[in-house]
Amino acid sequence: MMGRTAEALFWIGRYSERTENHARLIDVYYHIREDKEASNGQSWSRLIDTIGDRAAFIEQYGSFTEQHVLQYITLDKNNSNSLLACTNHARANLRNIREKMPSELWDIMNGLYLWLKEKEVRDITNDSPHLFYRFIRDTLSMFQGAATSVMPRENEWHFVEAGRYLERAENLLRLLQSLCSEYAKEDFSSYPLMLAVLKSVSGYESYRKEYADTVNLNSIIKFLLLNETFPRSVSFSIQSLERSFNGIQLDDPELNHAVHKLAKLAGKVKANLACMDEDDLKSGKLESTLQTLLDSCNLMGARMSKVFFPSREEVIA
Incomplete structure (x- = not known):
């Protein structure tokens, strides 16, 4: 197996898992933001500390407001660990070895990226943040389910x-x-x-x-x-x-x-x-x-x- 292929496969697994993990965290922490402990923005700062870079966030945004935090950890192209960036990385690695992977996997990851890159923060907050992040989680669960169902248990899978x-x-x-x-x-x-x-x-x-x-x-x-x-x-x-x-x-x-x-x-x-x-x-x-x-x-x-x-x-x- 060529190193390029092994690299792409390994990071497809890492980035798809990272995106799902971060979507879970954001969804849950979003719903404890109004607890007494979190009313001063503490839950937002915890999120940044857990899945982001506090120094980079403060330099770019300054304050831990709902709009700023959701933009940074969900849609910010300059944040390498945002949901959009991680989805893009997984998609790029999948595209590089597209001929070696089931077409279903490309369709799912590409569809998620195209959907996510068109979103803005108001699309998250104006409707239902829970449904927004749940859609991401469900799509990545579908990605994992498709991989489990159709990938041969050969080196690519492992x-x-x-x-x-x-x-x-x-x-x-x-x-x-x-x-x-x-x-x-x-x-x-x-x-x-x-x-x-x-x-x-x-x-x-x-x-x-x-x-x-x-x-x-x-x-x-x-x-x-x-x-x-x-x-x-x-x-x-x-x-x-x-x-x-x-x-x-x-x-x-x-x-x-x-x-x-x-x-x-x-x-x-x-x-x-x-x-x-x-x-x-x-x-x-x-x-x-x-x-x-x-x-x-x-x-x-x-x-x-x-x-x-x-x-x-x-x-x-």
Whole structure:
């Protein structure tokens, strides 16, 4: 497999996952903006900190108003992590290898991009922000469903899935870091914020099945970090990432060896997660635990880039 093809496949997975993840976050945080805690614009600044660049935002917009934040994280072409930019990146990579991918995938991603690039902030706020972001989420779910239904389980599939699950693990780890940071600033638990975190990964119902009415930081961290059956947990994502690396079979022995080493690294992270206990999740140690996991994900991404596409680097969220 040519490096250009491997690169495009990997980043199709990453950018499509990033777009869906950000759409979920924006939708949920939008609906807690009028809570007492968030009435001073705090929820908007949290969104920027989680999926954007605070310094770049302030330089361009100055204040955390609804219009400015939604423009920056949804439609700003100059923000490399806006929904429009991520959709465009996924579409561009898909276009570069269009002859190697099912036509359904191009039709879905191209349609989403063409729809999104014509939108303005007033299209979000004047109608229903929830329906706007839900449409994006549903379209990307359809994209993933089409890929699952029609792509042969060959190298192309495994590269896309490797990008998807590496991105998912990184996004969730950053979200958990943000939650811990906000929790540490308060003298009380932020119940709306904790619910928002669960809902942003569609994990509220699954969480309730396991923990019933108990909603606290430790339980949420444990669920999102260590649950092996919830598809958006870190543990599930790392398991899937290891499986994707193991599924890649290449003719070049040197590249095959490099992929095998990536699978071993993912397996090591999976084993570390399986060995974690309550002490690793306690405040004080949790921050270093999350950072170590994020560093491991960044290392896998860097090694993937070095092996298959060393000529240029894509944008890291």
